[in-house]
Amino acid sequence: MTIPSLKATKLQTSGEVAVLNRWADRVKQAIEDLKVSVVKKEANIALKTNNVANQTQDTLNLKAGANITLTPDIFGAVTIAAAAGGSDGLVHGDAIHAIDPAYMVLREDFNNPSVFPGPPSSIQTWGSGLNWHILGGGTYVNFQGGAFPLNGVIAESNSASANAALFAELDNGSTGGGNGFPLFDYPGWKMIWVFQLLRNNSSSPATFSMANTSMYVGLANYIQTVSAGITTPRPPYFIGLRYDTDTTAPSINDSTFKFEYVTNFTTSPSTRVNTTGTVFDTTLTPTEGKIYRLEISCSIKGAIDFLLTDGSTVITHTMSISPLSFSDKQPSFSHPNGQVNITWATGTNLPIDLGTIVTISGGSISAGNGTFTHQIPRGVTGEVRFLSSITPSGTDTGATTSFYPALRPFIDFGNDSFASPVANSKGILIDFMSLVWNKGLAGGTTNSTLSRYF
16 A cells, blocks of 8 residues: 655645545554554453452452561552561571571470489470479479470479479579579560469379469579579569469468569578569469460560460460669679679679679769679679779668569479478479560661671
């Protein structure tokens, strides 16, 4: 087809005009045909979800899959991200999580014991490799496996002796309190305990009863004397779940599980002190056969989140906590060769460990008023050592000392201080403990120049 020349500046005849109009109509029709062709091709490009064409083809429908969250903004932009549970929930400094130093984790399933079966011993190690002090009185046996979903347990029934209880606590290492963690100074951690109340290890157990019971599950510190023997099942420094029926003045006399944070400053850690701390009543009554999960976590300094469930009811609570504070024991300073050493009166056992942040105020030594971090190891409980150019010396009279106690994983179960409890009337299966620390749990971000990324 030949298109007439359009070079002419003036049409000479009506025929020429008619020819040009006909060509204009053809060009217009060709353009319309092209539009239809493009539309037909677009119709073959279907919007699909999971390989199924969307019913409305001018709308993109997104559906969140496993471990994926979809968050649209007011403009319709959609953010696709891993949902909670889609990862390990931590902030990592190294993409190879197994070697990442940005987090610390302890886990114990209490299975595959090094001694099977065995009575209480100074140290027991299970398959997870953690060393535990197993101390106290009662009818004790450890099992390589428990009734699922429990998988490996420490099983214990009560004896007939007052103040007899089983203690399972992470090995304190030395009189310096090793493995006491200053967790309250470093938010970004979570702890879980799983246990079951169940009579065990007796062919003819007594009727189940939680009378004359002392039970503490969570984090505690007996400091120094614990490895030498315990004469009371109530820890002076503790946070976690309590059930204690003891009525020695001041009476505790629990009838339900309680969340408690307590710091009973004492120079005799093995003496029962019933003064209670901050307490919250869960209203749950201890029940035989129930499997309980206790969660304790901290994302903000000075606040602790609790969760307790018995499989049907979930109790949560946020508790404000304060440091231990005292002024009747004065700190003394020395400064050997660029190190500052702070001690208190001889025999003062304090739940202080590496990383503990101690504040001293109102004292007579101006350089001794401040906040100091215990950073140099030494096997003495109740001492703070750190590098500094300050040179305080002498006893800091009039000073007030305050700090959050360093604690370690701890659980005890047995009898309160009253005599003649019925033997084998109650028991516990200790199934699981885990503790993770990561600054990401407190909203922190990683810094690649730091050794632990935080």
